[in-house]
Amino acid sequence: DTGVSQDPRHKITKRGQNVTFRCDPISEHNRLYWYRQTLGQGPEFLTYFQNEAQLEKSRLLSDRFSAERPKGSFSTLEIQRTEQGDSAMYLCASSARTGYDEQFFGPGTRLTVL
Amino acid sequence: DQQVKQNSPSLSVQEGRISILNCDYTNSMFDYFLWYKKYPAEGPTFLISISSIKDKNEDGRFTVFLNKSAKHLSLHIVPSQPGDSAVYFCAASASTSGTYKYIFGTGTRLKVLA
Numbered sequence: 001d002t003g004v005s006q007d008p009r010h011k012i013t014k015r016g017q018n019v020t021f022r023c024d025p026i027s028e029h030n031r032l033y034w035y036r037q038t039l040g041q042g043p044e045f046l047t048y049f050q051n052e053a054q055l056e057k058s059r060l061l062s063d064r065f066s067a068e069r070p071k072g073s074f075s076t077l078e079i080q081r082t083e084q085g086d087s088a089m090y091l092c093a094s095s096a097r098t099g100y101d102e103q104f105f106g107p108g109t110r111l112t113v114l
Numbered sequence: 115d116q117q118v119k120q121n122s123p124s125l126s127v128q129e130g131r132i133s134i135l136n137c138d139y140t141n142s143m144f145d146y147f148l149w150y151k152k153y154p155a156e157g158p159t160f161l162i163s164i165s166s167i168k169d170k171n172e173d174g175r176f177t178v179f180l181n182k183s184a185k186h187l188s189l190h191i192v193p194s195q196p197g198d199s200a201v202y203f204c205a206a207s208a209s210t211s212g213t214y215k216y217i218f219g220t221g222t223r224l225k226v227l228a
């Protein structure tokens with residue numbers, strides 16, 4: 001399967017714990033995006049990488065959130081000191097370099113903070 | 115501020131009939147629009163897109179219409195099939211953003227009745 005993969009698919013954690021999610025984009029795609037989707041809403045943009053450079057972060061991404069994309073391949077999204085409001089589906093997407101190529105989404109990681 | 119709006123949370127259509135899903139946007143800088151379909155427990159899947167230089171794009175049973183003056187787009191599915199039952203998200207992007215990030219609407223749940 002050569003699509004976007006995300007791990008884990010589900011994560012249940014207690015408030016105050018740290019969590020880390022991984023995204024493996026389609027191999028030839030150099031653009032990578034993280035979105036967050038809560039119940040009844042559409043996905044909301046969190047951050048964007050072009051290769052290994054993080055070029056944009058949404059104001060939704062508080063100081064407790066950090067994302068990396070070492071070597072421009074897979075990406076990780078870490079949430080420190082989780083809060084109940086962080087409960088959501090975290091989606092990763094990738095696209096190729098050329099202009100308006102559509103973004104391909106992974107299956108998402110569903111986070112539940114108790 | 116919801117820049118992309120899908121005012122109908124749900125829509126039911128008989129199999130074989132036309133499904134029309136609507137989307138409105140407020141940001142005149144948007145110049146690329148997409149529709150994604152989402153099944154439960156999966157990430158969004160790209161369906162069809164349209165550039166602002168066009169007013170119509172067709173792909174099989176799916177046609178997207180863009181009315182720039184009204185800042186409105188619609189997705190037509192003809193004929194509708196039970197397998198089309200899913201949540202449909204409208205998304206918009208602005209090339210001036212440099213990141214090609216998407217702004218999503220809140221989605222419309224389509225149910226095609228057999």
